[in-house]
Amino acid sequence: DVKVTQSSRYLVKRTGEKVFLECVQDMDHENMFWYRQDPGLGLRLIYFSYDVKMKEKGDIPEGYSVSREKKERFSLILESASTNQTSMYLCASSLWAAAYEQYFGPGTRLTVT
Amino acid sequence: AQTVTQSQPEMSVQEAETVTLSCTYDTSESDYYLFWYKQPPSRQMILVIRQEAYKQQNATENRFSVNFQKAAKSFSLKISDSQLGDAAMYFCAQGGSSNTGKLIFGQGTTLQVKP
Numbered sequence: 467d468v469k470v471t472q473s474s475r476y477l478v479k480r481t482g483e484k485v486f487l488e489c490v491q492d493m494d495h496e497n498m499f500w501y502r503q504d505p506g507l508g509l510r511l512i513y514f515s516y517d518v519k520m521k522e523k524g525d526i527p528e529g530y531s532v533s534r535e536k537k538e539r540f541s542l543i544l545e546s547a548s549t550n551q552t553s554m555y556l557c558a559s560s561l562w563a564a565a566y567e568q569y570f571g572p573g574t575r576l577t578v579t
Numbered sequence: 580a581q582t583v584t585q586s587q588p589e590m591s592v593q594e595a596e597t598v599t600l601s602c603t604y605d606t607s608e609s610d611y612y613l614f615w616y617k618q619p620p621s622r623q624m625i626l627v628i629r630q631e632a633y634k635q636q637n638a639t640e641n642r643f644s645v646n647f648q649k650a651a652k653s654f655s656l657k658i659s660d661s662q663l664g665d666a667a668m669y670f671c672a673q674g675g676s677s678n679t680g681k682l683i684f685g686q687g688t689t690l691q692v693k694p
Contacts, residue, residue, distance in 0.1 A: 508585075508684045511681060560680050561680070563680060565612050565631070566680065568680070
């Protein structure tokens, strides 16, 4: 069975902290994605990776960075957390092409105080 | 720029009735794919149905079907015989062949199913 896991369901951090969100998939997928989900805005792509050590900016990359050292793991890093980064973060993975569905993790609800 | 628009933030349906969720999109791609995803409360997002733009036939998955109008760039989801377990947020998404797997998502529609 396909599985995407995220390191935390809920996370509370202070302004200015460095925050790591981790995502692991067990399907040998080439693509991995980080989205941010906010009410009324749907899912917005932060970064995606199409191969190990390869990454591309999505629509809202400011304030975020990513790391993909192994195929199965994709990390989202908030270098200096701010209150406007309070949100639900979803990780997803897929095979290489747009025809293939994305499989999602359970999400991490991050609160920055 | 590619956009996906869901103009209905909330919908409700009586159990066993039929409901249609709307979605419009804008793309310059000639070859693309459309998806409906379901996000139940506090649960993971899952794929409901997929449509290839080159196929004229509307996709169907059990009680879920789509009305794909390519010229109008419209992609609505019909849920027949609605069940309580259909209550969720539904997202429409579009992916193009040149985007290497990237999807553009709509704003989402929250569906309430009344017993």
